[in-house]
Amino acid sequence: MKLKTFKIGGVHPPENKISANMAIQVLGLPKQVSIPLSQHLGAPSVPLVKQGDIVKTGTLIARKADAFISANIHSSVSGKVLRIDDVMDATGYRNKAIIIQVEEDVWEESIDRSPELKKDIDCSPEEIVKKIEDMGIVGLGGAAFPTHIKYMVSGDRKAPDTLIINGVECEPYLTSDYRLMLEKTDEIMVGITIMMKAAKTPKAVIGIEANKPDAIVKMQEKAKDYPGIEVIGLKVQYPQGAEKQLIKALVNREVPSGRLPLDVGVIVNNVGTAFAVYEAVQKNKPLIDRVVTFTGKKLKKTGNFLARIGVPSTMLLEATGETMPETTAKIISGGPMMGKAVSTLEIPITKGTSGLVILDEAEAKRIPTSNCIRCAKCASVCPMGLEPYLLQKLAYREYFDRCETEAITDCIECGSCSYTCPSSLPLLDYIRFGKSNVLRIQRERRPK
Amino acid sequence: MTNRLTISLSPHEKGDVQIEKIMWGVVIALIPAFLASVYYYGFQALRVIVVTLVFCIGLEYLIQKYVLKLKKITALDGSAAITGLLLAFNVPSSIPTWMLFAGSVFAIGIAKMTFGGLGKNPFNPALVGRAFMLASFPVQMTSWPVPMKNIWSLGADAVTSATPLGLLKEGVKAGETVQQLAHKMPSYLDMFLGNIGGCIGEVSALAILIGGIYMLYKKIITWHIPIFYLLSLGIFTGIFWLVNPAKFADPLFHILAGGAMLGAWFMATDMVTSPMSIKGQIIFAVMGGILCGAIRLLGTYPEGCSYSILIMNAFVPLIDKYAKPKRFGTEVNYGG
Amino acid sequence: MSAVILYSVITLGVVAAGSAIILFVIASKFRVDEDPRIDEVAALLPGANCGGCGYPGCRGLAEALVKAADNGDISALMCPPGGMTTMAGISEFLGLKAGDMLPMIAVVRCGGSKEKAPTKFEYDGPSKCAISHSLFLGESGCPYGCIGMGDCVSVCKFNAIYIDQETGLPVVKDNCVACGACVKACPRRIIELRPVGQVENGNTNGKRVWVNCINKEKGAVAMKNCKAACIGCGKCAKACPSSAITLKDNLAYIDPMKCTVCGECIQVCPTGAIKATFKPEPKPKQEPASEPAA
Known part of the structure; x- marks a missing residue:
């Protein structure tokens, strides 16, 4: 069968999914975390805590700013607020962050920490959207766009008819979504069902690139138990996971220039987001952790980690039991095609950190440029x-x-x-x- | 971790296609034609090709080093080699060496480096060189030694003959019909293999085809320009042939004869001087094919391929301005 | 033979006459009536088309000047590069008083030289400040510091600014006309237009003092990246006899209008972040260090 894909352009960089076989490990807690106030697209959140405040894991520490696009931020650890200070983050600049000293790990009582799968959805669509907003869920694919906004169908816009779930992970190296699809299949399916209810769409389509055949099979198996969910394998072609390209590939609609997916009747969310929505709605758990890939060709050990938000990235290195390779010349937050090069491994993991890729000298340096030869x-x-x-x-x-x-x-x-x-x-x-x-x-x- | 971290904008991955790889790929694709020319014209062809290559690469080096005083010398990136090879392929094997030098100076010095080197030249340098030589040395450029298939022959005073296109033009002008001329003409098989008089590199359609297919396989070129060029040439000449088969030769003859094959596969596809979008490339190729046919059938020159490409080169900026690639989001099929 | 010459002359003459008539008709039909003063005012302007006046080129300003002259007041318009001399000429021509203008000059407010703010990271990309600025806080780690790739140099039409290879910082030459192009080009807004100096008897003395840093971070953070940073200690504000120095967001700023170029602040600054165009005279009375800053 010919695999579906988008029609114009595309490249195929080496996949380098080194960490694909590493199961998700839970990352431990550091001595202190710095939780940036601007982890999402849009206006930075407004801090609600001050120096000396005691917070629990899951406590709301910064609320959504008054702007349209913004998101809540919760404490990912329990402990004492040390200060609000400028901290270097993946933007390349120092930005405001809440620094919390970790003391034990006391969770908010409202959070259901039991591992059982909760399938029944009690909330109404409005309640779901409210919950997504309250729990500070943002898109976990990389752009970190606040998720609840996508579900606020307003005014004259046509209601969406399809929910698209992005399990493509077309970036080289990264494997966090892949591991999540293998290990949390049921939770993702419930999450998708919740999102379908919120968006009032009868069907959801999950797109997965064909280089993850086991994930496609597993997701297809499970999808049988959930009505309306379809899993489609896609050709390995970058940028298959870009929103507009994915819509084109899966439902053959083109989002016109300057418009939103909603204008062609679809909502696109990441599989990671689906999992976060499941936890938020069914377990009352705010977005305080995410799966992060730590990888690089020169690393002896790589891995996928469930890391709390705000944890310094050096923790990932420690968790693999490695030291930084001598030849390290570039650290990328995100994938190598769209990620940002960062200046230190001290940067905190944020809601948008899908992975950290370590490159050595040969890969890091750009090749000297020459004239354009108009090769097109x-x-x-x-x-x-x-x-x-x-x-x-x-x-x-x-x-x-x-x-x-x-x-x-x-x-x-x-x-x-x-x-x-x-x-x-x-x-x-x-x-x-x-x-x-x-x-x-x-x-x-x-x-x- | 001892060194300073590098910070740059994404993407951090780089594809492995480099200018050198593309250019030397074209050179490899020209090898069959090179072998064919040496097979048919022997030592003289080898002389022409080697000296032109040396002149072109050497001139580019000297100009970059001593005239432009560039830090980065790119004479060996393969583009000068392509120009040299194509220029050599576009001359008869009997051409004197000093004329080749003049042609190389014009091709590299005037047509390429004056505009800023690789990527900036509006016209294909090899074709400019050829046009210059044809205008300056018309006699030497149009006396074609017959193929002798003897590699060891020095063939300095070989027998000359006209090219099939030249025979046709002269014959028709003298009042003969194509059918009457047929016995003087080489067979299509000879034309396909290259056993005819002509410029050393353009005679063997087979060798050029092999090179072209290699370039397609290596994704150096797309199929649009050569196929549309040859098609439009065939259709244009075909219409004339259908109207008056006594005066005009059939399309297959026109495609195989002269420089059409070499032009379509190697010169019209030159990246620097062809349009960027597929749409533009098709316009470019179709217009080029028609021009070539028109020059051959209606003009005074027997051969029009190189001029047709040069003329179309001049239109490239205009084509680029109007023939845009299809943008994403223009095809909306929702809500119907 | 003579017939040939005659015919040639007649033919060419007719063609020439015909063309002349066509040209005349077109020229008179499409004539744009323009105030002749505009051309003359434009001729008085420097002709650099720098845009420093806010109009598109010198002609734009000339048109505006003539229009303003019709309304009787040109004092709001100014040619910054031309300065008072140019405006005096225009004022004479139009017979109206030109506005007062303090001669200004571009001032680079960053002392993060290669020595003071050493490179910590390596930027790999196009040599353009705006692009580097969009990516990260800079090779030295100072998010306010000069990137040193010369966006200001490339926009300067007067060749009045260059990058000093030793320090890596831009240097403004005396022929700066304060058109403001570099101020707009700098992605970090490091360059400021300040008066050339104090006005004495209608001439400037060329003496100016400024805080050579715009870093608003806390002192310790700023110092970590650059030894020449303003740390916001406030010593200068205390030392200033004319209270020209204000302290805001950990950063001192000298108001050029209040400053008397006494040089007191330069001597108290612990990081050498205050710079002047003159050598401050050593204090006559050598007081021991005053009480520590708050």
């Missing part, structure tokens, strides 16, 4: 059908108005163009520069 490879691999070579030139010369007419804002920053460029040009660097400027100009143009 960038245009042929762009999944959005853009012309990266042109956008790069226009952004370089700061012709932002032309960048806009050439649809630079459609760029999903997947990096396929830079990956494929035979001249090793920093295409995406300049496109990002142009895109951010165009977005700024558009914001300024908008009437206040």
Whole structure:
């Protein structure tokens, strides 16, 4: 059978799923955690605690800001609030974080910590959305978009008819979603059922790349017990897991430029998010931990860890019992195609950290650039059908108005163009520069 | 962990395709044609190819090193080698060495480096070099030694003959019909294999086809330009042939004769001077094929392939401006 | 033979006359009536089209000036690069008084040289401050510090700023006309336009003092990345006799309008974060260090 995929562009970087066979391990607790106030897309949360406050695991420590896009943040440990300070995080800058000294591990009483699977859903759709919002659930695929907003179907928008669950994990190296699908299959299925109820959609489609055949089989087996859920294997092609590409591949709809998946009647969520929704709605557990992949070619041991939010990333290294390889030259938070290079391993794990990849010198350094030879490879691999070579030139010369007419804002920053460029040009660097400027100009143009 | 961490924007992975890999891939694809030319024209062909290669690569090196004073010398990235090979393939085997030098200077010095080197040249350097040589040395550029299939032959004063296209043009001009000319013409098999008079690299359609298929397999080129070029050439000449078979030769003849094969597979597909989008490449190839046919059938020159590509090169910026790739999100099929 | 010449002359003459008529008709039909003063004012302007005045090029300002002159007041308009001399010429031509302007100059407010703020990380990417700034806090670890890739240099139309290879920091030359292009180009807003100096008898003395840092982090954090950072200790604010120094977000700022360039602050600054264009005179009375700062 021909596997489904998106139609325009795409590349196939080496998969390097080194940690695929490592079962999820629970990561221990450090002496102190720093929980950044801005872990999600949108406005930073407002802290509710002050120095000296005693918090339990699961206590709400920062509430959603008054802006439309924001999320609650809960304490991932129990202990005393030391201070609110600037802490280096994956954004590359120091940002405000709540630093908590860990004392024992006392959980909020409302949280059901029993391991039994709870299948029956007692909540109404509105209650589910409220709960997702309260528990601070954000998209765990990487962008960390607050999940509840996706379910707030408002006004004239058509109600969605399909829920799409992203189990693609098209980024090389990362295996956290894969392990989750193998180990928490039932919970994910219940989570999806809850989300279907919240969105009032009769069907859900799970897309999984064909390089995870055992996950496809296992999910398909379990899906039989849950009405309306279908599992579809997808061709291994990057960026299969990008929202718009996934919708195209699974239900053959194209989200128009500048619009949302909801405009074509779908909601897209990650499998990790489905698991978090299950825990939030059925077990009352806020989003205080997530599965993180720790991997790299030069590491002797890699792994997938269930880590609390705010735990320093060095804990992952300690958990593998390793020291940093001598040749380490780059640490990436997220996958190598879209992740951010970070300056230290001290950065806390946040809701958006899907993995940490350690690269050595040979992989880390960019190749010296040469002239564009107009090979058109960038245009042929762009999944959005853009012309990266042109956008790069226009952004370089700061012709932002032309960048806009050439649809630079459609760029999903997947990096396929830079990956494929035979001249090793920093295409995406300049496109990002142009895109951010165009977005700024558009914001300024908008009437206040 | 001893060294400083590197910080850069994503992506942190890099594909393994490099300029050198592409360029030398094209050179490898030109090897069958090279072997064919040496097989048919012997030592003279070898001389032409070797000296042109040396001239082109050497000139690029000298210009980069002493004129432009670049830090990074890219003369060995393979692009100069392609120019050298293609230029050599586009001349008869009897051409004097100094003319090859003049052609190389024009191709590398004027057509390529003046514009800023690889990637910046608007016209295919090898074709510019050929056009320059054809305009400057018309006699030497159009006296074609017959193939002798003797590698050891020095063949300095070999017998010359006209190319099939030249025979046709002259014959028709003299009032003969294509059918009357048929006995003077080589068979299609000879034309396919290359056992005819002509430029050393363009005679063997088979060798070029092998190279082209290699490039397709290696994903150096896409099939659009060569196929659409040859198709449109075939259709254009086919229409004329159907209207008046006595005056015009059939499409297969036109595809096999002259430089159409070499042009379609190796020169029109030159990345630097062809459009970026598939749509643009198709427009480019179709227009090129028609132009080539028009020059051959209606113009005074017997051969029009190189000019057709040069003319289309000039249109590339315009084509690029209007032939955009299909954007994502334009095909909405929801809510119906 | 003469007939050929005659015919040629006649033909060419007719063609020339015809073309001239067409040109004349078109020129008069599409003529744009323009105030002739605009051209003359534009000729008085520097012609660098830097945009420092806020108008698109010198001609834009010339049009605005003439328009303002019709309304009787040009004091709101100014050509920063041209300065008082240019404006004086224009004021004379238009017969109206030009606005007062303090001569300004771009001032780079970062002392994070290679020595003071050593490189901790290696940036790998295009040499453009804006791109590096979007990625992370910089090779030295200071999120406010100069990136040193010269976005300011590439926008300067007057060749008035360059990157000092030794320190890695931009240096403003005296021919800076304060058009403000570099201020806008710097992604970290390090560059500020400040008065060239104190005005004495209508001329500036070129003396200026400024805090050479914009880091708002706590002193200890700032010091960790850069030894020349303003740590917000407040000693300068206390030492200032004209209360020109304010302290906000762990950062001192010298108000150029109040500053009397006495140089007191320079001598008390523990990190050397206050910089001046002149050598401060040593204090006449050598007081022992005053009480520690709060």
